[in-house]
Structure formats: C-alpha cells, structure tokens
Amino acid sequence: MGEINASIGMNVSQLDFRWRCAIWMWLLLGLFVLRVVGQMLVAFFGVSFLPPMGEWYSGLMSYPILLPVQWVIIALLTAICIDVSRGRGVFARPSRRAGVLLAWFSVIYFASMIARYVITMTAHPERRWLHGTIPIWFHMVLASYLFLFSRYHLLMAKPRDK
Numbered sequence: 001m002g003e004i005n006a007s008i009g010m011n012v013s014q015l016d017f018r019w020r021c022a023i024w025m026w027l028l029l030g031l032f033v034l035r036v037v038g039q040m041l042v043a044f045f046g047v048s049f050l051p052p053m054g055e056w057y058s059g060l061m062s063y064p065i066l067l068p069v070q071w072v073i074i075a076l077l078t079a080i081c082i083d084v085s086r087g088r089g090v091f092a093r094p095s096r097r098a099g100v101l102l103a104w105f106s107v108i109y110f111a112s113m114i115a116r117y118v119i120t121m122t123a124h125p126e127r128r129w130l131h132g133t134i135p136i137w138f139h140m141v142l143a144s145y146l147f148l149f150s151r152y153h154l155l156m157a158k159p160r161d162k
Contacts, residue, residue, distance in 0.1 A: 014156060015087075021152045022085040028145040029077045035138045036070045043067075051134065058135045077145060084152060099153030106146035113139045 039056040041047045043063060057063060083089030117136050121128055 017155055018084065018087055018152065021148055022081060025077075025081050025084060025145055025148050028141050028148070029074070029081055031141050032070075032077070032138060032145075033074055035134070035141075036067075036074065040067070055132055056134050058132075073142075080149060084149075094153050094157035096154060096157040096159075099150045099155075099157060102146050102150030102153060106143045106150055109146065110140055110143035113143060 035056075038050050039053070042050050042053050042056060057066075061069070079089075080091040083091035086092065113136050116139075117133060120133065120136065124132070127133065
C-alpha cells in the first residue's frame with residue numbers, strides 16, 4: 001500500500017490522503033464562510049456589488065435565526081478541519097460507522113439539492129440558471145464537505161474499527 005513512516009506510525013499514502021482531504025475541507029469551509037459574510041454584507045450594509053438578499057436567501061428560516069445557525073455550522077466545520085489537519089482530536093478518530101453514515105447522508109443531501117434545483121428551474125423558469133439558487137449551490141458545498149469527511153473516515157479507519 002505504501003511506506004510506513006516510523007516517526008508517526010502512519011502509512012505515507014494515508015498521511016498524503018489526510019492532508020489532501022484537509023486542504024479540500026478547508027477550501028469548502030472557506031467558500032461557505034464567504035457565502036455567510038457576503039449575505040451579511042447585503043443584509044446589514046446593503047452593498048450593491050453583491051446579489052440582492054432575495055438571491056442569497058430562500059426564506060425557509062428567518063434570517064435572525066439562520067445567521068447564528070450558520071456561524072455554529074462554521075464553528076463545527078472549523079473544529080473538524082483543525083482535527084483532520086492535525087491528525088488528532090475527537091473528529092480525527094477514524095470510524096468506519098461514521099464514514100458510512102456520513103457518506104449516505106452526504107449523497108442524499110447532494111441529490112436532494114439537485115432535485116431542488118430541477119424543481120426550482122421547472123417551477124420558476126425565469127430564474128435560469130443562477131438567479132435565486134445561491135442557497136442550493138452552498139448546500140451542495142456543505143454536502144461535498146460531508147462527503148469528503150466520510151471518505152476520511154472510511155479510508156483512514158482500520159478494517160476492525162467501528
């Protein structure tokens with residue numbers, strides 16, 4: 001499979017995979033942070049160089065509730081990224097069971113956003129292709145993050161890990 005690095009007791013290809021996974025997870029988290037900050041700039045400062053609030057916000061949850069929930073998500077995903085980057089911590093302990101659950105959830109989540117996009121485009125053809133779809137695209141970003149985290153668990157877990 002790969003050479004073992006005696007100083008860390010980890011397969012070199014596993015170490016490379018962990019780093020690649022962490023980098024992509026940080027990038028996806030960064031995209032989500034930019035989305036939240038962009039929406040805040042529009043909501044609180046009315047900046048005109050970004051799309052209007054109606055483009056950022058589906059209205060399913062009131063913004064005063066949505067904004068703190070988004071920051072909790074950012075805090076959680078940051079903690080996960082830190083643990084995966086360091087290779088230690090509660091979120092970095094590989095679990096095959098967590099990997100399987102996250103994989104299924106992330107695939108269903110992503111697929112539901114594709115369905116949501118198709119339904120939105122069918123019901124509102126005037127929105128083609130990108131109008132009013134920012135929430136959908138960023139749900140896909142979050143689903144992709146979860147899928148990467150599932151791959152981390154599945155590929156880093158030993159066969160006997162649960």
